[in-house]
Amino acid sequence: MSLKALESKIVHCESCPRLRIHCQQIAKVKKREFKDDSYWGKPVPGFGDPKAQVLVIGLAPAAHGANRTGRMFTGDNSGLWLYRALYRAGFSNQERSLSWDDGLKLQKVYITAIARCAPPENKPTLEEMQSCSQYLKEEISELKEVRVFLVLGQIALKGLWRVLPEEVRPGRAIPRFIHGLQVPLKDGRLILCSYHPSQQNTFTKILTEPMFDQIFTTLKKRLDGK
Numbered sequence: 001m002s003l004k005a006l007e008s009k010i011v012h013c014e015s016c017p018r019l020r021i022h023c024q025q026i027a028k029v030k031k032r033e034f035k036d037d038s039y040w041g042k043p044v045p046g047f048g049d050p051k052a053q054v055l056v057i058g059l060a061p062a063a064h065g066a067n068r069t070g071r072m073f074t075g076d077n078s079g080l081w082l083y084r085a086l087y088r089a090g091f092s093n094q095e096r097s098l099s100w101d102d103g104l105k106l107q108k109v110y111i112t113a114i115a116r117c118a119p120p121e122n123k124p125t126l127e128e129m130q131s132c133s134q135y136l137k138e139e140i141s142e143l144k145e146v147r148v149f150l151v152l153g154q155i156a157l158k159g160l161w162r163v164l165p166e167e168v169r170p171g172r173a174i175p176r177f178i179h180g181l182q183v184p185l186k187d188g189r190l191i192l193c194s195y196h197p198s199q200q201n202t203f204t205k206i207l208t209e210p211m212f213d214q215i216f217t218t219l220k221k222r223l224d225g226k
Contacts, residue, residue, distance in 0.1 A: 002142065003046075003050055003139070003142050003143075006045070006135065006138050006139065006142065007045040007046070009135075010043050010044070010045040010046075010116055010135050011042050011043055011045060012042075012043075013043045013116065013135075015131045015132075016117060016127075016128045016131055016132075018120075018125075018128070019115075019117035019118070019119055019124070019128060020117065022117070022118065022119065022120050023041050023042065023043075023063075023067050023117050023118050024041050026039065026041070026063050026064070026067055026118065027039030027040070027041030027067070027068075028041075030064075031064045033064075034064060034068055037068055039067065039068045040066070040067060040068060040069060040070035041067060042070070043116040043117050044061045044066045044067070044070060044071070044072055044113070044116050044117070045072075045116070046072060046110055046111060046112035046113075046139055047071050047072050047106070047110070047111050047112075048106040048109050048110030048111050049105075049106050049107055049108055049109055049110055050110075050142075050143070051108070051145050052106075052108055052109050052110035052143050052145065052146055053108045053109075053145050053146060053147045053148065053223055054091070054108055054109045054110070054146065054147070054148045054149075054150055054219060054223070055109075055110050055111075055112065055139070055140065055143060055146045055148070055149050055150070056082070056109060056110070056111045056112070056150045056152065057112055057113065057114065057136070057149060057150065057151050057152065057156045057159065057160055058072065058073060058078075058111070058112070058113040058114070058152045058153070058156060058196065059113060059114055059115065059122070059124075059152070059153055059155050059156060059196060060113050060114065060115035060116070060117070060118060060119050060122065060124055061113065061115075061116065061117065061118045062075075062076040062078065062079075062118060062122075063118040063122075064076065065078070065079060065118075066079075066118070067117070067118035069098075069099050069100055070100045071097070071099075071100040072111045072112065072113060073097065073111055074097040074098065074099065074100065074104075075097070075098060075099065077197075077198075077199050077202070078196065078197045078198050078199070079097050080096065080097075081197035081202060081207075081209070081212065082097075082111075082152075082197055083095055083096060083097040083104070084096075084209075085197075085209070085212050085213060085215075085216055086106065086109060086216070088213060088216070089213070089216035089217070089219070089220060090107070090220075091106060091107055091108055091109045091216075092104060092105070092106055092107070092109070093105045093107075108223070110139070110143055110146070112135075112136060112139055113156075114129050114132060114133075114136065114155060114156055114159035114160075115128060115129055115132050116132050116135060129155075129159055130162070133159065133162055133163050136159065136160070136163050137163040140163065146189065147188075147189055147190065147222070147223065148189065148190050148191075148192055148219055148222055148223065149189065149190070149191045149192065150192050150194060150215070150219060151191060151192070151193050151194070152194055152195070152196040152197065153177075153194075153195065153196035153198075154177035156196070157174065157175070157177050157191070157193055158174055160191065161174045164185070167186065168185050168186050168187050168189075169185065169186070170183065170184060170185060170186060175191075177193055178193060179193060179194055179195045179207070179211065179215075180192075180193065180194070180214070180215065180218070181193040182218070190222055192215065192218060192219060192222070194207075194212065194215045195207040195211070195212075197212060
């Protein structure tokens, strides 16, 4: 399956009725700030460079972010943090991501998430994440040049771990999530862990911009073979 075919498959997914109802309701009611926008309201596919060496994995689309714009980490505060960091590290041609047609292009990076629909209270159920896991598995299969998995948060780490083949994992147990943790895989690839750039983490200074930039410095060194 090509990435284009996979994108279409994701967009038309109806596997989780609770999530589909929630996303459509948000798209209908809208947020006052975006009352004149046409909300996407559908499952959100991954986005980025088909020849990516880095796969960034988040949790789920934001209700008034990707669920509105149709592109991962676009139109919300988490996205502002992520794309600024990508730009500073040289992986993006611009530092802001506001809409699907804003001209943003990624180099060597592809962005996806564990869940493809915005969940109530930003909390997808285990069953809903498992339902989406096949899409992540297929993306990994298609993105053949990926060398680093950058997981944003503990749930992203767990979601990635579930789809990795047992022969690739360095052990059976999921590593304890720590910001900056590096987990070498048996096939030479690497998992790199970072706190998610959510408002809950950035407003409380659990994650600061220097901390986030250091993650991308580590990532670039890995790609450069250092």
